[in-house]
Amino acid sequence: MPPSALDAPDVTAPIPRTTAKVRRTAAPRLGVVALWIFAAVPVALALLAAVRAPRMHVLLDYWHVFAKITDDNGNLLLGQVFTYHLDQPFVVPSLLFYADAAWFGGDNRVLTVLTVALLAVAVFALRTMLPRTLNPVTRVTLTAAVSWLLFSSHATELWLQGTNGVSWVPAVTFCTIAIACAHRGRPAGAYVAAVLGCLSFGAALPIWFVLAFIAWLRRDSRVRVVLPAAAGLVVLAAWWLTKPAGTQSGATDAFDPDGRLSVAAAAIGGLWSVDIAVLAVIAGGLTIALLALLLRHAVSHRPAATDAGWAGLACYAFALAAMLALGRTTTNVPGGNVGLISRYVLVAALATTSLLVLTTLHRPQWPTRYLVVAIAALSLVTHAVGGGKADEVRRSYAPLELAAIALRVDAPAALDALHIQRAAGPAARALGAYPFDDSFTLGCHGPELGSHLDLTTARPASADATGALDAPAPAAGGIITGWAVVNGARPDCILITDQTGTVTGGGITGLPLTTGQAPKAPPGATAWAATAGPTSGPLTVLAFQAGHLHRLS
Secondary structure (H helix, E strand, O other): OOHHHHHOOOOOOOOOOHHHHHHHHHHHHHHHHHHHHHHHHHHHHHHHHHHOOOOOOOOHHHHHHHHHHEOOOOOEOHHHHOOOEOOEOOHHHHHHHHHHHHHHOOOHHHHHHHHHHHHHHHHHHHHOOOOOOOOHHHHHHHHHHHHHHHOOHHHHHHHHOHHHHHHHHHHHHHHHHHHHHHHOOOHHHHHHHHHHHHOOOHHHOOHHHHHHHHHHHOOOOHHHHHHHHHHHHHHHHHHHHHOOOOOOOOOOOOOOHHHHHHHHHHHHOHHHOOOOHHHHHHHHHHHHHHHHHHHHHHHHHOOOHHHHHHHHHHHHHHHHHHHHHHHOOOOOOHHHOHHHOHHHHHHHHHHHHHHHHHHHHHOOOOOHHHHHHHHHHHHHHHHHHHHHHHHHHHHHHHHHHHHHHHHHHOOHHHHHHOOOOHHHHHHHHHHOOOOOOOOOOOOOOOOOOOOEOOHHHOEOOOOOEEEEEOOOOOOOOOEEEEEEEEOOEOOOEEEEEOOOOEEEEEEEEEEOOOOOOOOOOOOOOEEEEEEEOOOOOOOEEEEEEOOEEEEOO
16 A cells, blocks of 8 residues: 555544634633623722722711810820720721821821722632532622622712721622621631621621521521621610710601601611612612512521521611611601612612522523623622712712811811711820821912912903802901803912901812802803811912912902
């Protein structure tokens, strides 16, 4: 036989399918990587917002707590740390507030970044509860859902002002850790996390009963069921007997079952509305109904322990919604429903997360591609809806940035109007916390407090630069408001001088025009607010831009 015949290939042999195998293996891996990237997107967005947040703490709670736990020399009063704030325990946030002032110069951004880190821990804790029997695509898809829900744009308030983030998030994070530990049969870890949660905020008070419920669903020993339930009764009794009397935060003490039910439902459905309470109530009602069906199955059949933690998470979300309804119901909020407040959207996030995971566990026959598409759509839609809430939060905080100047010049009336605790000033000054450090600036890129200006160089109003005060300048120490435009844009800053030209105060620009200002102001004009320290004689208000002074009064 010729050599060519020996070398000829056997056409009857099967063709190797190496390429096809590689493609079948590579496709799921690429899908998992893509889903991990998708899961990281909301975390990255929140972290970016946290890093770019204002440096100044502008909320009453921070300064009230800081003034309470320090003396005028900036020393920590440990006994005051264990007192209540808003009728709830506040030990962990109080210590974080003090650490921020003493070690990080009172930088709000330290606490906003910490808030994002704590929520990332909560996402990881919930991921550990996903059964290993799920395929990798399903596990990472549900992880992405948890990430998008907890880092929803609705919750921007939490990483824009660290005061709210550190007040609310540590308790919720410790509770998710406790639930995850209980779900995995680790009671010691669950109890430690529950204690830390209860030292953080009242949002953790119901966690003991949730741990007992999870232990019962897992068919754990009777001791593991009774012990956390008994601890919960002790904790609630101790809180009830020691909490301050009366309502807090303007909450109503009326019976009002309809209003309270509306708050609870809105808190559960808060991911689906910005400021229209009825939409959130309807979404919350549907979520509660679907979870009730899933929980009925868990309670009736007590299936494998895979359901226990997720059922407990749903009950924890219900408990938080009930606590909001009982303790925070008030009409003195945008939309008339406290359940729509930005930070409370974590309640909706936890409830919706539980709903998604329990549905997936109970319907394993549903194709994975349907789950991926549904999770992606839900994540993006709720995040888009929350954009309106994020804009509202930014607008509401913008005028409060005047607090840095008001504290630095010690303007009593302005601090009262901004609800800033003036008594915190000496301690912050002693610790060198912002705005009592060298990084403080009026933002003029030139003149600062104490600078001397030649008022004869100030330009009068013209077609290119104009503005006005809303009312004659009050005595030093109050807030002065108005509008201004220089060369079609907002000025760099507002300066206030005494009659000698010494800068005694300043202000912030770029605020939205009020309804009273809008008809008077030309295109490009923005509102401003300013304040000055104690001084005698009339005040002069100037707009400063690109090295030039423009007289406003």
